[in-house]
Amino acid sequence: MERIDSVEMTRKTVASWRAEGHLVGFVPTMGAFHEGHVSLMRRAVAECSKVVVSVFVNPLQFGPNEDYASYPRQLETDAQVASEAGIDLLFAPSVEEMYSGPGQTKVVVDGPARGLCGDFRPGHFTGVATVVAKLFNIVQPHKAYFGQKDAQQLAVIETMVADLDFPVEIVRCPTVREPDGLAMSSRNKYLDEEARVAALSLYRGLEQAASRALAGERRAATLEAAVAETVRAEPRARLEYAELRDARTIEKLDRLEPQRECLLAVAARISTSGGGHARLIDNFIFRLKNGRVEVDRGVFADKNSTQSSQ
Secondary structure (H helix, E strand, C coil): CEEECCHHHHHHHHHHHHHCCCCEEEEEECCCCCHHHHHHHHHHHHHCCEEEEEECCCHHHCCCCCCCCCCCCCHHHHHHHHHHCCCCEEECCCHHHHCCCCCCCCCCCCHHHCCCHHHHCCCHHHHHHHHHHHHHHHHCCCEEEEEHHHHHHHHHHHHHHHHHCCCCEEEEECCEECCCCCECCHHHHHCCHHHHHHHHHHHHHHHHHHHHHHCCCCEHHHHHHHHHHHHHCCCCEEEEEEEEEECCCCCECCECCECCEEEEEEEEEEECCCCCEEEEEEEEEEEEECCEEEEECCEEHHHCCCCCCC
């Protein structure tokens, strides 16, 4: 595996691959790899003849009181993980390399960036869209792989790609969960033992909603309340939102609807014993087909399966 921190060298390397006829896959990350990241890498390696992974903690997507300074950074470990996954190139630029100029241009995506995390993290999705646009221009991939756990981010990126005619296919990959259901996240590293238990309230709330949907409930308000009540019952959890949205547009929904992927999304801050907190997000996808509900929870790490749990 090559490890490059230069924009110019990354461009030249990938350009040579494309000239040779390779199909180039790309997995953009902020590092601190877990099994969710590795699942994206494995899929990219399986589908593409050359794969680039980027590790870049992007300052543009962090607010002034967020965890940019403390965000987990473990580049040497990440490089080893990427190499073992079969990655061909690890692009790990510095902030100065990525933002060498005055930074007067930003990419603003409107519709799917509204609501949910867009309300609680102003400017976050502009930072995401800007850095992903830069990375796509640098790497020039044929396919880019993103996890369903970051559902609103995924919708923002798909919208940007469609609106700005980026020649890249966005590949949606399932959320990867711990055996007990906790969605894998680099921010799980912030959780101590008690906070780790409290964090499961997000998954339990989604399961409560899924049980009601499978029993015939279709109203958004009832499904949202099932999540909210479960999270609020946990003393260490502070709910930010629990809402039913269209998974592709992030449009708010009043009920589960046929012909739509319905995203039930939740976010909460989990307090740790040291006085800090971890902001966690999670979601299930509901599909209504022939009067029946299918629930896509993602995949569980201990099952080593690429099929959704339904």
